[in-house]
Each structure stands twice: as structure tokens, then as C-alpha cells.
Amino acid sequence: MGSIRIYKGMPPLTEEEIAELDRNKPKSDDEIDFSDISRMTKEELSKFKPARLRKQKQNIAS
Numbered sequence: 001m002g003s004i005r006i007y008k009g010m011p012p013l014t015e016e017e018i019a020e021l022d023r024n025k026p027k028s029d030d031e032i033d034f035s036d037i038s039r040m041t042k043e044e045l046s047k048f049k050p051a052r053l054r055k056q057k058q059n060i061a062s
Contacts, residue, residue, distance in 0.1 A: 013021075
């Protein structure tokens with residue numbers, strides 16, 4: 001999880017900034033609502049390949 005770093009010379013956080021940090025703090029998987037994401041079909045899932053089996057793009061140095 002992330003953390004807030006305070007450096008020397010930084011102005012103190014405002015109440016609004018603290019409230020925004022609280023609203024945006026990381027959530028556990030149980031707290032995340034995935035209901036708006038449609039389920040993938042078997043056809044869509046069958047198109048997935050492990051990364052090691054995909055063709056790798058070749059970088060050409062100029």
C-alpha cells in the first residue's frame with residue numbers, strides 16, 4: 001500500500017487535501033464493486049495466451 005511522504009519545507013496539508021486522501025485510499029478486493037464489468041464469454045477467454053507464447057515485437061536499433 002502507498003504512504004504519504006512529508007518533506008522538509010512542505011506546507012502542511014489542508015483539511016480538503018486530507019479528506020481527498022481519505023476518499024482515495026486503497027481498498028481491499030472485498031470493498032471494490034465489480035458489478036458493472038460484464039463477464040467474458042468462453043470464446044473471448046479462449047483467445048488469451050500466456051505472455052511467453054505471444055510473438056515478441058523486435059526492437060530495431062537505428
